[in-house]
Ligand SMILES: Nc1ncnc2c1ncn2[C@@H]1O[C@H](COP(=O)(O)OP(=O)(O)O)[C@@H](O)[C@H]1O
């Protein structure tokens with residue numbers, strides 16, 4: 471999770487996400503379906519958490535999922551920010567991996583927790599993986 475988003479406070483998170491998604495899809499050949507990008511400004515801390523989490527979630531899709539497609543929805547408003555990254559790949563047993571050596575899932579959870587939010591990972595072996603993050607504004 472070394473990637474940092476270099477944008478101004480209230481900079482355009484939507485443009486940064488869109489740019490990253492386009493480059494990533496082009497490079498690894500997995501189709502991206504963008505359902506929503508944030509239309510309202512968010513704090514720098516929230517933007518950083520969302521961007522870093524998208525980068526790690528997509529790195530897992532690329533390295534582990536064998537997915538054909540990934541769907542991404544990020545929305546922001548008065549209530550806060552929500553993001554979902556859902557792939558149609560191999561899935562995995564979350565309970566078994568939770569205690570494994572990987573750092574990415576733990577880092578994504580920690581990043582959302584630091585920003586005052588929560589991150590949930592749902593996966594079904596054979597049925598794909600969905601990462602859902604919520605940060606409520608205070
Ligand atoms: N989108 C995904 N599809 C399939 N398996 C996944 C996905 N995301 C995570 N995993 C599984 O969870 C493990 C742990 O992920 P992570 O904590 O990011 O560590 P790492 O990517 O370094 O292995 C991965 O090794 C992989 O087995």
Ligand SMILES: [Mg+2]
Nearest residue numbers: 529530574575
């Ligand atoms: Mg990883």
